[in-house]
């Protein structure tokens with residue numbers, strides 16, 4: 716006897732039926748996801764903060780110690796790029812600009828990062844030595860803001876750090892005229908090859924590349940709290956070298 720329609724359906728192997736069903740479910744999920752993306756408004760995005768608190772009783776009196784306490788926690792919890800910070804500079808017209816760099820040293824003398832002195836930030840710092848930094852540790856709902864005057868690190872300090880960088884980064888410091896227009900990526904790659912051939916394994920530090928140290932006169936530590944009632948402690952440097960500490964309204 717020939718197979719009936721019902722019987723024909725049942726001869727489709729079980730695995731294939733499940734795969735067809737999985738495919739349909741996946742398609743429906745994708746449609747739902749695209750729909751959610753399409754209807755989510757930026758203004759609807761919000762989050763309540765509740766991970767931790769910052770109070771005067773437990774905060775360090777010294778802002779550098781407070782920074783390291785938070786930074787160590789960020790390291791321990793393996794927060795991505797914990798040393799990444801925003802650097803804000805101001806040009807000669809008073810127009811601010813920001814970018815992210817990696818902090819390489821933080822101690823009583825200040826916060827150090829390395830870059831190209833002829834870059835946009837370098838040119839702006841040459842005309843206005845005041846800058847602001849900001850660390851944002853999203854997972855810990857924490858921000859550290861720092862303000863102060865910026866100076867170049869000594870040639871010895873810049874040399875020592877330059878030597879510690881991977882070879883490709885040292886060659887890159889020669890190859891990239893940071894912040895200048897460039898006609899194509901191929902030009903950049905060709906320049907890197909050219910400098911690689913010229914210097915081999917021991918490229919010297921380019922004269923236009925080195926460190927900056929922001930010497931802070933103000934630190935702010937921000938801890939997200941529930942209902943937007945955040946904690947903010949600001950430390951200000953006094954003329955006798957001590958720090959005052961004050962709570963700010965969120």
Ligand SMILES: Cc1cc2nc3c(=O)[nH]c(=O)nc-3n(C[C@H](O)[C@H](O)[C@H](O)COP(=O)(O)O)c2cc1C
Nearest residue numbers: 799814815816817828829830831834835836837894
């Ligand atoms: C995570 C991260 C780390 C960076 N670190 C550095 C750095 O240490 N030094 C640097 O010059 N640029 C760094 N950059 C690139 C800068 O953000 C920026 O593009 C570059 O310094 C040019 O900025 P300017 O044109 O404003 O001078 C980093 C970018 C990212 C995303």
